[in-house]
Amino acid sequence: MSEFTWIDFLSSQPDLQENSVSVGIGDDAAVMRVPRGHELVMSVDTSVAGVHFPKDAAPYDIGYRALAVALSDLAAMGANPCWVALSLTTPTFDSDWLAELYRGFTHTFSQYSLTLIGGDTTQGPLALSVQVYGLVPTGSALLRSGANVGDIIFVSKALGQSALALEAAKRGEQTALAKSFYTVEVEIALGQALRDFASACIDVSDGLLADLYHICKRSQCGAQIEADTVCIDKTLLEKVEAKKALEIALTHGDDYALCFTIPASRLRAWQALRAKQFPHATLYPVGKIVEGDSVFVSGIEDLNLQQSGYQHGMQSDVVSNRSTGKR
Ligand SMILES: [Mg+2]
Structure with missing residues (x-):
């Protein structure tokens, strides 16, 4: 041809x-x-x-x-x-x-x-x-620049499955897991629903921490992620120990979840619409927007966040890992 x-x-x-x-x-x-x-x-x-x-x-x-x-x-x-x-x-x-x-x-x-x-x-x-x-x-596009201190950070799906899917795809497996690397589910309807509620939004293509950092940079704020609220893909948790799974969930790209921020004042209205329009969707609150200029993970110590996705390197200065010693 x-x-x-x-x-x-x-x-x-x-x-x-x-x-x-x-x-x-x-x-x-x-x-x-x-x-x-x-x-x-x-x-x-x-x-x-x-x-x-x-x-x-x-x-x-x-x-x-x-x-x-x-x-x-x-x-x-x-x-x-x-x-x-x-x-x-x-x-x-x-x-x-x-x-x-x-x-x-x-x-x-x-x-x-x-x-x-x-x-x-x-x-x-x-x-x-x-x-x-x-x-x-006109005027309703979701941007990275609207997050404010106190806004709640949400992620639209459990994270980390794409890391396993990529490995399976690289091995040429003909499994549902390998297939899922290609049949990426895109959150079009959710994005449109968020136009009236979210203060900022980004898709997770480079890893949650790296992408959340883009929101922080454009919104001139920081973000605090609670380690124990990050929803990690079940299969990933079965394959690797919990801390390693969390590291992968926070840093691996390719999940294509939406990461968005909702002002506390809009939370009830958003939850009501979500229950009506997306009754089966689980949206995970993972932290909040804070003052500062970095993204940090609280509730866990000594995370190794230097991994990268498939050719998606993460800048090492993106994350200042601070522990509150919560657990
Ligand atoms: Mg993007």
Whole structure:
């Protein structure tokens, strides 16, 4: 399959020309309509073979994951995803392989009413650069900069499973655990619900402490995490001892949970909406926003926080680990 037939292939797929798109694939650029009263939210995320996913991963899985991790940034902004563009660099234009990649990439399109508006193909080492576009009502995007002292910090899922999933995926296992590394669950609905409640939000792609630090930096505050409130994935707790599991849960990237802050004054209203709209979701309060400029973990001593995720190094000065000697 040559570059032009790949584009022809994309143009020929159904449901690519949604009515929100004035000009879609096939012209020099796409033209989209932004509804009145809304703002456009855009993010780009590049996935490189051997860096962000194992080189020998199945094309379906590669496509699925590349879109999911890009969408996670829209979730963190509270945006409703609308349009996607894919820039693909691939060593060969193998039509079966590309069709599988496309199948995985578009797997969640109908779930989110996404439209593919364009793309680009280049020959070279395998990499996918995914641009995602979403909409928010004007002025309502969730930012990293709104957290205030006293706000409660929440995380939207148990952490650390992705560390095991990555290892399983690297070993090429055909297990549900290995699969979960690729079929990342993105918190789109939660992000949108948080627009009216959260003071700040980020998705956990580099590890909870590193990502929470981004909120602190932008909000000019510090954060205190209570060690015994961090919800650690059950499988991880079965495999490694508790302290090591906590270290992994705090520092491993790729969980793609949302980490957000809720002002104490909004907590009751938020809990009421959560119970109604997300009755089965467990959201974990893990600490609070405090004065200062660092993220620290209380209630445990001598944590080794120098681990890193899959090529996601964590800056060692991010965390000043202070113990309150609580346990
Ligand atoms: Mg992010």
